[in-house]
Amino acid sequence: MNLLEKVNIWADILGFGFWIVVIVVFWIGDFAVRIITKRFSKKVLGKEDVKAWSIFKYKGPVEHH
Numbered sequence: 001m002n003l004l005e006k007v008n009i010w011a012d013i014l015g016f017g018f019w020i021v022v023i024v025v026f027w028i029g030d031f032a033v034r035i036i037t038k039r040f041s042k043k044v045l046g047k048e049d050v051k052a053w054s055i056f057k058y059k060g061p062v063e064h065h
Helices: 003-045 050-064
Strands: none
Touching: none
């Protein structure tokens, strides 16, 4: 195997690894933002997401019947 072939293989590995890193970073970033914004809204507004809260309230009485 000559130097050019080695360089091409490493370029492929690094290129593939780069996209995995990008996807993982975006996924973790999105996950972190959701956690931070939820905590932020809890602290500032003192309430959960309105949709989730209303669904929880609607489900409550149905389970008791």
